[in-house]
Amino acid sequence: MSEATEFMSATAHAPIGVRLSRTETETLCYKATRGAGYSWGIAEEAANAVGWLCANGIDGTAVLLAAIVAPTVNAPDTSNDFWISSDGKPLCPLMTGAALSDFATSIFATNDDHLQVGPVRQPVLLLPFMSQCAATMGGSIAIEWDGRKLVVGNGIKIDAETLSAFLSASVATISLSLSGDLFDPDSTMTSFALASPHTIAALDALAMRTTVPATEQSRNRGAGAGISDND
Numbered sequence: 001m002s003e004a005t006e007f008m009s010a011t012a013h014a015p016i017g018v019r020l021s022r023t024e025t026e027t028l029c030y031k032a033t034r035g036a037g038y039s040w041g042i043a044e045e046a047a048n049a050v051g052w053l054c055a056n057g058i059d060g061t062a063v064l065l066a067a068i069v070a071p072t073v074n075a076p077d078t079s080n081d082f083w084i085s086s087d088g089k090p091l092c093p094l095m096t097g098a099a100l101s102d103f104a105t106s107i108f109a110t111n112d113d114h115l116q117v118g119p120v121r122q123p124v125l126l127l128p129f130m131s132q133c134a135a136t137m138g139g140s141i142a143i144e145w146d147g148r149k150l151v152v153g154n155g156i157k158i159d160a161e162t163l164s165a166f167l168s169a170s171v172a173t174i175s176l177s178l179s180g181d182l183f184d185p186d187s188t189m190t191s192f193a194l195a196s197p198h199t200i201a202a203l204d205a206l207a208m209r210t211t212v213p214a215t216e217q218s219r220n221r222g223a224g225a226g227i228s229d230n231d
Contacts (some may be wrong), residue, residue, distance in 0.1 A: 018195025022230040025195070026051040028203050029064055030224075035209035036068035038094065045098050052128035056156055058167070060125075061195040063204055066170070067093055067122040076117065078103060083117045088172050093121040097129030100176075104133040108141075108178045118173030124166055127152055128174070142179035145172045151181045 030047035034040055046064055053060030054213070061088075067105040074085035075095040085091050096117060100107070107115050121128065123145070129189075130141045130152040141152035148165060166172075 001014045018197050018200050019192070019194055022051050022055065022192065023056055028207060030199070031207035031210050032066055032203040033064065033094070033206075035206035037066070038073075042094050042098065046094050049094070049097065049125055049128040052131060053124070054195075056127075057191060057193050058124065058163075059193045059195055059199075061193075061199045061203060063122050063124050063167075064146050065199050067125060068206070069202070074076065075099065076127075080099075081115055083115065083120075086172065091118060092157075093120055093125035096120050097126050100126065100129050100133045101136075104136045107176070108133065110138050113177065115176045116173065117176060119171045120174070121171055123169055123172045123174055126174070127156065131155075137178060140179045140181055142177050142181070144177075145169070145174045151179050157181065200218055 026047040029050040031045050033043035033046040046068075046176070050060035052065050053063065073095065074087065074089050074091050076083035076091050076099055077086055078099055083091070083096070100117075101195045107113060116119060117126075126143075131154065134153045140151050140157075142149050143152065145166075146169075149164050150156060150162055150166060156163070
């Protein structure tokens with residue numbers, strides 16, 4: 001991660017953050033998700049989701065790590081208006097998000113359509129997928145849970161308190177519907193989120209699982225300098 005730089009405020013006790021580019025962030029999360037045992041397709045979805053979250057000021061790396069270190073690989077049963085897993089356990093946010101994107105046009109066919117999803121782990125990971133749904137439907141998507149509401153379009157329309165509550169929800173059941181609440185995405189732009197060094201280290205460790213250790217045989221076949229290096 002050659003472009004990574006450490007950032008620390010002037011306050012002695014302020015937390016240290018790592019500033020990565022969006023490309024670096026997504027590449028790391030892509031490999032880490034695959035290293036955690038997910039398919040390459042879901043890993044790509046995860047990488048894009050984290051990039052979107054970070055671009056909207058949310059540390060998506062920490063959310064992703066929480067989702068994949070203790071993965072719930074349950075996919076939703078999409079045959080009715082209440083998406084749950086077949087065994088009743090919390091849904092995987094990545095697999096659920098991918099399904100939401102795939103079925104957006106059928107889920108939100110009319111303005112009266114509502115879909116209940118969950119319980120789902122780390123529900124904040126659904127926000128980027130809801131943004132995709134909003135783009136598909138040409139509007140925005142309202143997400144309601146525990147008497148709270150947020151709206152997702154090209155960005156997020158939400159107050160700080162509600163966002164904090166959603167971020168802290170490790171598991172939640174949510175209700176989704178089309179919203180007529182449109183907003184200018186420029187009003188939601190913020191700085192790309194910093195990541196914790198501990199989070200980056202943990203994701204790096206998972207990403208390393210996608211590499212193959214070098215052997216003497218592989219070196220002799222051209223991987224590395226081999227037994228001698230006379231170049």
